[in-house]
Amino acid sequence: MRHESIETNAGLLVILTLVVIAIGGLVEIVPLFYIKGTVEPAQGVHPYTxxxxxxxxxxxxxGCFYCxxxxxxxxxxxxxxxxHYSLAAESEYDHPFLWGSKRTGPDLARVGGKYSNAWLxxxxxxxxxxxxxxxxxxxxxxxTRPLNDARIVERMRALKDVGVPYSETPAEYEANVKRFGEQMAQMLDIRHAKVNLERQAAQGDYDGDPAHLTEMDALVAYLQALGNQVDFKKYGQGYFVRFR
Ligand code: HEC
Known part of the structure; x- marks a missing residue:
């Protein structure tokens, strides 16, 4: 009976519908205001070099994320x-995140270190x-495609604008040394981006051809960095550990 009175009164129906949508909206949106407190930090996670x-x-x-x-x-x-299941903190510096939902191929969140560079x-x-x-x-x-690194500085600055802690001033650099250690802090310094990029490619020899800096160098370096930043032995409580 009460339902009928709502359904036959357009004004009331609109108001009640809006109330219901507002509650749903609040439940979804409000936690985002507290995202800093919601995402537990995980030791070892650092921005991409x-x-x-x-x-x-x-x-x-x-389009690797298609599959x-x-x-x-x-x-x-x-x-x-x-x-170990993925932690929110592991995607902290991903803009946009690449979680995806389609698995024609296997999940790649922890593929880093699973294969040799040569295999990849x-x-x-x-x-x-x-x-x-x-x-x-x-x-x-x-x-065969040479890696175009011309705009690496702009790319890093854009990510810095949305909160990724790349450094550009001595103070920011020092903060990164405390947070990520000296070696990583150097990698995250925008002022030396191009030099660092070439150095990592030369030292890592990702595509097996040290003479050329190719797109393969970059892709393999990225794949090898996926999912092995957090040392899960320190965390002990995960499903993975419990199930074993
Ligand atoms: C059409 C779907 C498709 C696309 C697009 C695709 N893959 Fe795959 N991928 C697969 C399938 C299926 C497998 C499993 C068979 C195999 O190992 O080749 C796989 C396996 C892999 C593996 C091995 C994973 C493991 O744990 O054994 C890696 C690494 C990988 N893909 C990387 C990539 C990258 C990087 C790209 C983009 C350049 C890409 N894939 C694009 C379908 C795809």
Missing amino acids: PLELRGRDIYQRE HSQMVRPFRDEALRYG VQHMIDPRRVVPESIMPGYPWLM
Whole structure:
């Protein structure tokens, strides 16, 4: 009876509908105001180095996220397959995040360190070289395209604008030394972005061809940096540990 009186009174129906939507909206939006307190910090998480950042751009450009997610969900089967479930803090510096939802291929959130650089390079050029039954497309041009690092400074500044702690002043640099250690702080210094990018590529030798700085260097550096920043032995309470 009461329902009928609401449904036959357009004004009342509109007002009550708005009230219900407002409650739903508040429940979704209000926690975002407290996001700093909601996301527990995790030791070891640091922003991407310039080379990894370019690799991430290429990952987006090539649409790897069409087939790969980057979020291990807190379920037993996922933890057994991929490792500890993803923490919010691990995506802290991802703008935009690349969690994805489509898994034609496996989740890549913890792929860093799972394979050698050489395996990843062969797999990128033509996945069937190492996984005969693979349906993943090859990306052989990454091996020949020189890495365009011309706008790395602008890219880092843009991320700094949305809160990623890259440094550009001596004070910011010092703060990063305290937070991430000296070696990482140097990597996160915008003033030396290009030099750092080239140095990491040369030292890491990601594509097996030290003479050329290619897009493959950047992509492999990025993949190898995924999901191994947090030392989960220190955290002990995760599903992964409990299930084992
Ligand atoms: C059409 C869907 C598709 C696209 C697009 C795709 N992949 Fe894959 N990927 C797969 C499938 C399926 C597998 C599993 C078979 C294999 O290992 O090749 C896979 C496997 C992988 C693996 C091995 C993961 C593991 O844990 O064994 C990596 C690394 C990877 N892909 C990276 C990439 C990157 C980087 C890109 C973008 C340049 C990309 N993939 C684009 C489908 C795709």
